[in-house]
Amino acid sequence: MPQKATFYHAGCSVCADAENVLAKSLDPKQFDIEIVHLGESRGRIAEAEAAGVKSVPALVIAGRPYHINHGADLAALK
């Protein structure tokens, strides 16, 4: 069964590029990917923070954060 992967972004250009190229490059057999726009879903910022996300875009796989380049600090979205 695919494991969950969550891609957090904030609609920034760095985020959009990472989403288009990297989030869509994950193996669909391995992952069930959810894309979360933290600017629109501010209620999920705490969940991202709890997973260790410090900036977006970031991918959380198996509960671990992978920051991809740097679009915006999470603090700037609050």
Add this chain to the structure above:
Amino acid sequence: MPQKATFYHAGCSVCADAENVLAKSLDPKQFDIEIVHLGESRGRIAEAEAAGVKSVPALVIAGRPYHINHGADLAALK
């Protein structure tokens, strides 16, 4: 035909984790992934730099650099 993706690392723990989790998560139908240890293959640092890589671990897809978390600056490997 799969396109080329290059994962540059330097054997650091952040690199190893990114390799184990992220580099191995790419869709093998979409990508042909090459793993390059820049500490052992210093001759390829220039190629990574030319693709815009500033730190490792980093993934280069379609000629664009995606820095994943931060292990070491490329400058530190020279």
